[in-house]
Amino acid sequence: MAMRDLGALLDPTQFHGAIDVSGQDPEALRTALRTMMRIRMVEQHLAAKRRDGFIGGPVHLGVGQEAAAVGVSLHLRPTDRVFGAHRSHSHLLALGSSTHGLFAEVLGKDTGHSRGMGGSMHLWDEKCGFYGSVPIVAGTVSLAVGAALAAQLQETPAVAVAYFGDGAMEEGVVHESMNLAAVFKLPVLFVVENNLFSSHMHISLRQPGNSVARFADAHGIACEVVDGNDLVTMSRAAGKLVDAARKGGGPGFLEAVTQRWYGHVDWREDIDVGVNRSTKDLDNWRRRDPIRRLSEGMEARGWWASAQQQALEADLKREIDTAWEQAMSDPYPEAAALLERVYAPGAKS
Numbered sequence: 001m002a003m004r005d006l007g008a009l010l011d012p013t014q015f016h017g018a019i020d021v022s023g024q025d026p027e028a029l030r031t032a033l034r035t036m037m038r039i040r041m042v043e044q045h046l047a048a049k050r051r052d053g054f055i056g057g058p059v060h061l062g063v064g065q066e067a068a069a070v071g072v073s074l075h076l077r078p079t080d081r082v083f084g085a086h087r088s089h090s091h092l093l094a095l096g097s098s099t100h101g102l103f104a105e106v107l108g109k110d111t112g113h114s115r116g117m118g119g120s121m122h123l124w125d126e127k128c129g130f131y132g133s134v135p136i137v138a139g140t141v142s143l144a145v146g147a148a149l150a151a152q153l154q155e156t157p158a159v160a161v162a163y164f165g166d167g168a169m170e171e172g173v174v175h176e177s178m179n180l181a182a183v184f185k186l187p188v189l190f191v192v193e194n195n196l197f198s199s200h201m202h203i204s205l206r207q208p209g210n211s212v213a214r215f216a217d218a219h220g221i222a223c224e225v226v227d228g229n230d231l232v233t234m235s236r237a238a239g240k241l242v243d244a245a246r247k248g249g250g251p252g253f254l255e256a257v258t259q260r261w262y263g264h265v266d267w268r269e270d271i272d273v274g275v276n277r278s279t280k281d282l283d284n285w286r287r288r289d290p291i292r293r294l295s296e297g298m299e300a301r302g303w304w305a306s307a308q309q310q311a312l313e314a315d316l317k318r319e320i321d322t323a324w325e326q327a328m329s330d331p332y333p334e335a336a337a338l339l340e341r342v343y344a345p346g347a348k349s
Helices: 026-051 066-073 089-093 099-106 141-153 166-170 172-183 214-218 231-246 279-286 290-300 306-329
Strands: 081-083 160-165 188-194 222-227 252-257
Touching: 026 066, 026 089, 026 099, 026 231, 026 290, 026 306, 066 089, 066 188, 066 231, 066 252, 066 290, 081 141, 089 099, 099 306, 141 160, 141 172, 141 188, 160 166, 166 188, 172 188, 172 214, 188 231, 214 222, 214 252, 222 231, 231 252, 231 290
Parallel strands: 081 160, 160 188, 188 252, 222 252
Antiparallel strands: none
16 A cells, blocks of 8 residues: 655645635634634734743644634534643634633633643643643543543443644554554544644654554544645544544544644744744745635635624634733632642541
8 A cells, every 4th residue: 555645735835725615604614713713812822921921831832723623623512522632722722612711721820721730731621522631742542532432332422532743643552542443443533733743853754654644544544634724624524534433433533734833832933943844834834824714715705804804803802811811810729729639639537
């Protein structure tokens, strides 16, 4: 079998045009656009506050990758079980989770999603189906498979989703998890946001091929490889795989080719730190902007206009500023919480 190759998807000078939205529901697209813009503006706000010293811990930002999480989440239910990694603000917010809860958590406040104990990389919001993110590379992939096994044993229609990056494909637990999911036909979707970099190292230095979908082929798992910056294509592929998993068809694997605009961590771009991460390449990746391409596709159909875009940006800015101000004024956990929320209480005599 020939090794998969990303071909044109690997070329940052391509796929800059408006997205084809024919046959889509205009209202659903407007909602998706709002969600993507909310995610981006929240992360840009975090970048600025981290740069200006308001945030003590690191933030791993996925600006430019918004379509992946939103495209998948369009097909998820609150009863599904979603797991993220160290760059998971988008995965959380795409499910409808609170901006204030994220801000409060990043600031270490008692009102945060993890009660101020986790920061940017340890997020949790069970109400919307987000069961956790961790900074350990591939650390939640096996947990998602376990959640899928539980759903199968409980005879529920729930599916599990594991988000991770192309670098995590080099961890053994991912392959063990995929093997188990395939053998038991578990309702789990593996979503790889292939942004071509593991921290600062380009995929060409780490793997013999540029597409990680070959591992899905090896495990006999249904697979889709798509432009991760095309919301419509992402949604179509995710819907197909989620629906199959929900109906007992077994696991799916979705490789979304995308690129983060910031560097590995915080607000810096890390230009030329990684191989092929040049100013020219990054500028071209920015032209593959999923938000602009969707809005232009909608405008071409008469479903959107620049005035609506400006009004939405203003509305989101007010929402984000209010959430930040509230989080800044929220209390920190009491000192006793440091132990009470880390260790389970001892048995009572």
